[in-house]
Amino acid sequence: MTRYIIRRLLLAIPVMLLVAVTTFLLLHMTPGDPVSVLLGPDATVEQIEEMREALGLNDPVHIQLLNWFRDLARGDLGESIFLGKPVTEAIAERAQPTLLLTLLASLVAICVGLPFGVISAVRRGSTIDVGAMLAAMVGISMPTFWLGLNLIFIFGVKLRWLPVQGYQPLSEGLWTSLRYLIMPALTLGAAQGALLARMTRSMMLEVLHEDYVRTARAKGVSERRVILRHALRNAFIPLVTVIGLTFAVLISGAVVTEQVFGIPGAGQLLIRAVNRRDFPLIQGIVLIVALLYVIINLIVDLIYVFLDPRIHYS
Amino acid sequence: MTPQYDPEREKLRQMLHRTVDRRMLMRGTAAALGAGALARFLAACGGGEEEPGGGGDSTGGGAAQTPATTESPAAGEGKPGGTLRVAIIGEPPAFDPTFTTATITQNTTAHVFETLWAQDNEFSPQPLLLESADIQEEGKVFVLNLRQGVKFHNGEEMKADDVIASLERYAKLSGRGRTLFERVEGLDKVDDYTVRLAFNAPTGIAPVFLQMPDAIIIPKSIADAAPDSEMGEFIGTGPYMVKERLPDRYISLVRFEDYAKRDEPPNYFAGGKTAYFDEIRFIPVSEQAVRSDGLITDEFDFAEDLSKDNFEALEAEPSVELQITLPYYFYGAHFNKSEESMMSNRDLRMALLTAIDMEPVARAGFGDERFWRLGPEISAPESAWYTDAGKQYYDLKDPDKAREMLQAAGYDGTPIRWIATKEYSYNYNMGLVLKDQMEKAGAVIDFQVMDWATLVSQRSQKDAWDIFITGHPSYNHPILQVFLPETWPGWWVNSRKDELMTLIIEETDPAKQLEYIAELQELWWSEACMIKVCEGATLRGYRSRLKGYNNPTDWHFFNAWFEE
Numbered sequence: 076m077t078r079y080i081i082r083r084l085l086l087a088i089p090v091m092l093l094v095a096v097t098t099f100l101l102l103h104m105t106p107g108d109p110v111s112v113l114l115g116p117d118a119t120v121e122q123i124e125e126m127r128e129a130l131g132l133n134d135p136v137h138i139q140l141l142n143w144f145r146d147l148a149r150g151d152l153g154e155s156i157f158l159g160k161p162v163t164e165a166i167a168e169r170a171q172p173t174l175l176l177t178l179l180a181s182l183v184a185i186c187v188g189l190p191f192g193v194i195s196a197v198r199r200g201s202t203i204d205v206g207a208m209l210a211a212m213v214g215i216s217m218p219t220f221w222l223g224l225n226l227i228f229i230f231g232v233k234l235r236w237l238p239v240q241g242y243q244p245l246s247e248g249l250w251t252s253l254r255y256l257i258m259p260a261l262t263l264g265a266a267q268g269a270l271l272a273r274m275t276r277s278m279m280l281e282v283l284h285e286d287y288v289r290t291a292r293a294k295g296v297s298e299r300r301v302i303l304r305h306a307l308r309n310a311f312i313p314l315v316t317v318i319g320l321t322f323a324v325l326i327s328g329a330v331v332t333e334q335v336f337g338i339p340g341a342g343q344l345l346i347r348a349v350n351r352r353d354f355p356l357i358q359g360i361v362l363i364v365a366l367l368y369v370i371i372n373l374i375v376d377l378i379y380v381f382l383d384p385r386i387h388y389s
Numbered sequence: 390m391t392p393q394y395d396p397e398r399e400k401l402r403q404m405l406h407r408t409v410d411r412r413m414l415m416r417g418t419a420a421a422l423g424a425g426a427l428a429r430f431l432a433a434c435g436g437g438e439e440e441p442g443g444g445g446d447s448t449g450g451g452a453a454q455t456p457a458t459t460e461s462p463a464a465g466e467g468k469p470g471g472t473l474r475v476a477i478i479g480e481p482p483a484f485d486p487t488f489t490t491a492t493i494t495q496n497t498t499a500h501v502f503e504t505l506w507a508q509d510n511e512f513s514p515q516p517l518l519l520e521s522a523d524i525q526e527e528g529k530v531f532v533l534n535l536r537q538g539v540k541f542h543n544g545e546e547m548k549a550d551d552v553i554a555s556l557e558r559y560a561k562l563s564g565r566g567r568t569l570f571e572r573v574e575g576l577d578k579v580d581d582y583t584v585r586l587a588f589n590a591p592t593g594i595a596p597v598f599l600q601m602p603d604a605i606i607i608p609k610s611i612a613d614a615a616p617d618s619e620m621g622e623f624i625g626t627g628p629y630m631v632k633e634r635l636p637d638r639y640i641s642l643v644r645f646e647d648y649a650k651r652d653e654p655p656n657y658f659a660g661g662k663t664a665y666f667d668e669i670r671f672i673p674v675s676e677q678a679v680r681s682d683g684l685i686t687d688e689f690d691f692a693e694d695l696s697k698d699n700f701e702a703l704e705a706e707p708s709v710e711l712q713i714t715l716p717y718y719f720y721g722a723h724f725n726k727s728e729e730s731m732m733s734n735r736d737l738r739m740a741l742l743t744a745i746d747m748e749p750v751a752r753a754g755f756g757d758e759r760f761w762r763l764g765p766e767i768s769a770p771e772s773a774w775y776t777d778a779g780k781q782y783y784d785l786k787d788p789d790k791a792r793e794m795l796q797a798a799g800y801d802g803t804p805i806r807w808i809a810t811k812e813y814s815y816n817y818n819m820g821l822v823l824k825d826q827m828e829k830a831g832a833v834i835d836f837q838v839m840d841w842a843t844l845v846s847q848r849s850q851k852d853a854w855d856i857f858i859t860g861h862p863s864y865n866h867p868i869l870q871v872f873l874p875e876t877w878p879g880w881w882v883n884s885r886k887d888e889l890m891t892l893i894i895e896e897t898d899p900a901k902q903l904e905y906i907a908e909l910q911e912l913w914w915s916e917a918c919m920i921k922v923c924e925g926a927t928l929r930g931y932r933s934r935l936k937g938y939n940n941p942t943d944w945h946f947f948n949a950w951f952e953e
Contacts, residue, residue: 106839108846113482115490119564119876120849129617157482158636159619169637224678232682239682240674242638337674339637347480347637352842
């Protein structure tokens with residue numbers, strides 16, 4: 076198993092290299108200039124040129140790429156043009172809100188998606204099934220920002236139960252922090268919950284027709300045990316993949332939600348960086364998100380072993 | 390060209406300016422400056438730069454008038470205490486107004502940093518960090534007498550060395566600073582509280598430049614440490630000092646207890662400033678709807694740039710006051726006048742200008758008529774530099790004539806490259822209507838939509854575009870408009886323009902200066918440099934417990950307080 080993990084991590088290196096080169100080249104091919112934004116609208120062409128020179132942005136692209144790789148090899152992701160601090164530090168500062176939001180949104184997705192998927196499969200064709208799948212369809216189709224703004228209007232403006240925007244760190248108290256994250260987590264978790272419900276339903280329907288389920292029922296095992304122990308556990312293997320990917324999608328997909336709710340997380344950092352063409356910061360965030368995908372996929376593969384004893388890696 | 394002194398307009402201006410008597414201000418300024426020459430030309434000076442966003446009107450429904458000229462509270466009227474929460478449109482790109490000209494930087498840092506002169510209610514310069522200025526050799530030499538006992542936030546006293554170091558940094562970093570300092574031949578310390586600023590030619594306009602937010606005075610050690618970059622520490626002389634800056638979360642300012650307050654009554658950015666709030670917290674909130682919601686739910690005390698579509702809903706809120714900000718910015722389409730663009734053909738530009746009906750364009754950009762006003766002026770009617778010179782070229786709405794002019798100009802149907810962005814709704818919406826009107830006159834428009842960062846980058850390339858839209862402040866002195874120098878995208882090269890700019894910079898007689906401004910504006914229109922459409926207001930809102938705010942053009946919160 077250890078060898079497998081090491082091999083997978085080694086295989087991740089070319090993936091990361093590909094991501095790094097592609098991101099760098101795409102960014103430098105995209106029009107837009109960080110210096111024009113940084114110096115403001117009154118800046119003269121002469122001032123802009125001087126600052127570009129000082130930041131090394133006038134160097135040929137391959138030289139800039141080599142410089143960046145040289146720094147990367149030392150574990151240095153560079154310095155943000157706008158924040159004036161190391162990219163790693165900037166990302167670390169924004170990690171807490173994004174991770175908390177992702178965890179809560181995943182919780183929402185799992186708590187909504189799994190039970191409704193299972194019930195829909197068990198009660199196939201019933202009113203609950205039709206209602207749940209209709210709700211899932213709406214959930215998948217609804218734009219995140221639209222749902223977010225409506226939640227703000229209802230729970231923030233009309234009912235005044237929750238703050239309309241912002242974030243308080245955990246150090247300010249668990250409930251204080253949670254109050255700011257409930258609506259964003261619901262917004263972000265809704266679509267993934269809907270997706271999970273549909274996936275769970277179809278997996279369960281497949282498994283419920285397997286011979287071993289029929290055998291279990293014939294043995295007189297209770298329906299509850301049949302569903303939870305025999306069907307759901309077997310349906311869980313593909314579902315773990317979906318949940319893992321959901322987590323990865325949520326981490327990188329919190330961009331819109333963080334923007335709407337004014338959460339100073341990594342997603343907001345990314346969108347600001349893109350708007351300002353803060354090249355080192357964008358490259359750093361994309362690299363870290365890519366790394367997270369690699370790690371989450373590895374963890375998902377390892378979980379298979381615990382769920383299904385037949386799977387083993389040599 | 391004769392300047393337009395319209396008595397009716399003057400009456401209107403005076404009504405709008407229910408404020409400190411202008412002559413009284415002039416007397417005060419003259420005394421403070423210690424010389425008549427500069428005092429005379431002060432009547433005709435202001436400031437300016439460009440920014441995307443905003444839109445508005447002067448006769449709004451339940452909203453307050455904007456002019457920076459509403460009654461100021463008597464000093465000492467307010468109550469100290471409380472934290473003011475201000476929802477701003479985004480994180481300032483830097484917290485250094487010399488380093489960046491972004492408006493959000495200027496607005497937030499205005500509480501922290503101060504300048505030698507500062508804008509008064511009529512946008513003209515008044516001494517702030519200066520005790521007085523002696524003007525010698527007909528405006529060639531300014532002897533700057535600094536106030537004594539003014540402390541920086543680090544406890545050090547402001548002295549001549551700090552002023553010289555700050556101005557040297559300004560001369561290097563700021564575009565306006567570079568322009569002004571091209572004329573400077575000496576910046577010398579006379580003693581700890583006196584600086585001699587010598588020009589190579591009369592430069593009566595100097596205080597207009599030095600009142601702008603990029604000409605801040607900071608400690609010599611900080612200025613020397615960041616001669617060509619953003620300053621590392623935010624130490625000024627203002628009534629508030631920086632406590633904490635967490636990018637994208639908030640900027641926290643707290644009262645500076647040792648602030649050296651002037652004795653005069655509050656007067657926009659000049660006069661006495663009192664820090665009533667214990668803390669001011671600027672919170673970046675990029676979503677317009679969320680800024681509105683937070684204002685309604687009392688999570689913010691003040692919110693800028695609100696959606697005009699929400700005006701009625703916000704107006705119905707009993708605890709919310711609204712401000713329609715005018716004078717503010719004027720908006721229009723710039724032509725690329727460089728040789729690399731087909732728009733270098735003046736006749737072609739004039740043909741397109743002739744086609745335009747301004748009202749539908751203004752309506753598309755800023756909504757109903759409360760939020761915009763039409764006119765050919767560069768400087769707003771409320772300013773001392775207003776003139777309607779060039780009005781014969783404005784709002785001609787004649788597509789048939791424009792079609793003939795296009796043919797006469799040799800236009801062959803080559804697509805005109807228009808760069809636009811949806812990031813600022815006015816930019817896209819006005820662009821669509823202008824495009825439609827130009828096409829009806831026979832022009833072919835290649836309307837390219839991109840994000841703002843791309844647009845800003847692309848407009849610097851002479852061969853990459855023909856037209857783009859942006860806004861410029863209408864409340865600053867016209868000489869400060871960024872589009873006048875030939876270095877700014879648009880690249881207007883004209884020898885008479887250069888002469889007029891020099892005359893304006895040197896002139897100390899306000900009437901004479903207005904004549905030059907009128908001629909410059911006439912020339913600007915006759916050359917069809919841009920299609921100026923309208924002035925557009927921005928909508929701001931605040932909780933009604935906020936007192937002493939007085940609806941200024943550029944928002945600030947010294948002299949404001951809470952009253953439950």
